[in-house]
Amino acid sequence: MFNLLCKNCLPVALLLCPITAQCVSAQTPRSMSNDEFEQLYRDVSNWGRWGKTDQLGTLNLITATKRKQAAKLVVEGISVSLARIPEEVKAADNPDPFVQTMLRTGSEPGNMWAVDNYSVSYHGFAHTHMDSLCHLLYRGKMYNGFSKDEITKEGTKKLSIHNVQPGVFTRGVLIDIPALRGVEYLSPGSPIYPDELDAWVNRAGIEIKPGDVVFFRTGRWAMRDKEGPWSVGEQGAAGLHASCGRWLRKQDMAMVGSDAAMDVMPSGVEGVTHPIHVLTLNAMGIHIFDNCDLELLSKTCAKLKRWEFLITAAPIPVKGGTGSPLNPIASF
Numbered sequence: 001m002f003n004l005l006c007k008n009c010l011p012v013a014l015l016l017c018p019i020t021a022q023c024v025s026a027q028t029p030r031s032m033s034n035d036e037f038e039q040l041y042r043d044v045s046n047w048g049r050w051g052k053t054d055q056l057g058t059l060n061l062i063t064a065t066k067r068k069q070a071a072k073l074v075v076e077g078i079s080v081s082l083a084r085i086p087e088e089v090k091a092a093d094n095p096d097p098f099v100q101t102m103l104r105t106g107s108e109p110g111n112m113w114a115v116d117n118y119s120v121s122y123h124g125f126a127h128t129h130m131d132s133l134c135h136l137l138y139r140g141k142m143y144n145g146f147s148k149d150e151i152t153k154e155g156t157k158k159l160s161i162h163n164v165q166p167g168v169f170t171r172g173v174l175i176d177i178p179a180l181r182g183v184e185y186l187s188p189g190s191p192i193y194p195d196e197l198d199a200w201v202n203r204a205g206i207e208i209k210p211g212d213v214v215f216f217r218t219g220r221w222a223m224r225d226k227e228g229p230w231s232v233g234e235q236g237a238a239g240l241h242a243s244c245g246r247w248l249r250k251q252d253m254a255m256v257g258s259d260a261a262m263d264v265m266p267s268g269v270e271g272v273t274h275p276i277h278v279l280t281l282n283a284m285g286i287h288i289f290d291n292c293d294l295e296l297l298s299k300t301c302a303k304l305k306r307w308e309f310l311i312t313a314a315p316i317p318v319k320g321g322t323g324s325p326l327n328p329i330a331s332f
Contacts, residue, residue, distance in 0.1 A: 029191040029268030032242050037269050040242065044249035045283045047144050054144055055163050057133055057285020061211035061254045062170045070171040073310045076332045080300050080309075082257075082292040083128040083327040084221065086120070091229040094126035122325040123290075125232050125261055129325045130315045131288040134159035136274070136281040143285045155320020164287070165317035170254055171212045172311030172330055174294065174301050175200045178219040184226075185219025189236030191264040192216065194247040204307045210252040213311045216240060217294040220259040232265055239264040242275035249284060256280055257289030257328070289313070289328055297330055304332060 032040075050060050086098035104115035122129040133143040134156040140148045146158040177192055178185050180200045186192075201208065208214060218238040224230075237260045240248075248256065256262060263276040272278060280286035301307045310331040315324030 029189070029241055029264050029266065030243070032269045032275075034270040034272070037242060037272055037275060040245050041138075041279060041283050044245050044279055046249075046285045047283075049285075052144065054285070055133070055159050057143055057287065058252070058254045059164065059168075059287065061252060062168070063211065066171070066211040067169050070169060070310045073171060073308060074331045076304065078300065078304075078332040080297050080330045080332075081327055082215070082289070082294060082297060082330060084126075084291060084293040087126045091126075092231040093224075093229045094124070096121035096124065096126075098127060120325055123323060125237070125291060127325055128289070128291045128293065128327070129323050130161065130164070130313065131277075131281060131290060131323045132156075132159055132161040132164070132315075132321065133281055133285055133287060135322045136277050138278050138282045141282070143282055155318075156322060157320070160319060161315050161321040161324050162317040162319045164315050167312065167314040168213065168255065168328075169310070169312050171209065172309045173206060173208055173212050173214045174217060174297055174307045174309075175204075175214060176217045176294075176298050176301070176307070178217060178222075179298065179302070183219070185223040186238035187223075188230060188232070188238060189264065189266065190218070190238040191241040191268070192218075192239065192244065193241050194244050197244065197247055206307050208251040208253060211254045212251070213255040213257060213289075214251065214253050215289070215292060215294055215297070216256070216258040216262070217298055218259055219295075221293050221295055232260075237261065237263070237265040240276045242267060242269050242272075242279070244276065245279040245283075248276075248280065248286070253286065255287050255289065257292050259292055259294045261290045262288060292328060300330075300332065306332070 087094045088097050090097050099119040101117045103117055104111055104113050120127055137148050142159055150157040239260055239262050241264050263274045267273055267275050269275045280288055313326050313328040315326050
């Protein structure tokens, strides 16, 4: 059920728990045992699907035919950036701010060049970036069974971001959970369950197809802009519950992305802090876009009444890199 009124506060979403069939607060993720999670991991695994040496994972689903189909989605000629302007101020969710250092300026006599240097520790909850498949180890392994020993001080020998040098060019889809619930944004710690994902797909009249990139909006940046930053470690983050794992696998998508880091936190899963990251990066071989600013995308989709678009993105192809900051673009 959606848009029920809490007697003491603003409208909040209540969900019908698929396990207990009872209404539970959107801030109470249902528990999942480690044994249940291990079975889920095995059920959704793509290891070996494209061969034992594969390093692309579900990016294999973005074929030449898929790219040509996606190009036809550009009709209005509208482009929307999904990147957050770099956060340069230290905050509860940004312990390592983006740093711009000017190396050459207009105040230097005779100088004709403006030159600067960028420094960013991009993983975390502040900077828009792409996770490569090497970013997460589980039980000492990376996606497709590659050993943790492949990651050294020189970088990673397998599943590096440089494998994505050709970029991402495919159909994108937005799943807007705050819009579904009739709220501006989800509160920290609010879980999203598979029935809501189905509800949005049905309401929007869209079909998720193999090779798509699917974005999940929680309204995180809208909340941050209005109420200020918060510590994810202390207050949590809205995101997908681990039970969405089978839903993600069924859709056969090429990539996922969100305005936070995909996982609801705390996760509710025994011994696993980031189950969606484990299931996508490690089990299924799905790269992730983290910390995308989906606010303008949400408004544009609502205005045009279409939740599909061409998505393009080009990571910095660092050989041995675990990911990359980048600027994904949605074109309509």
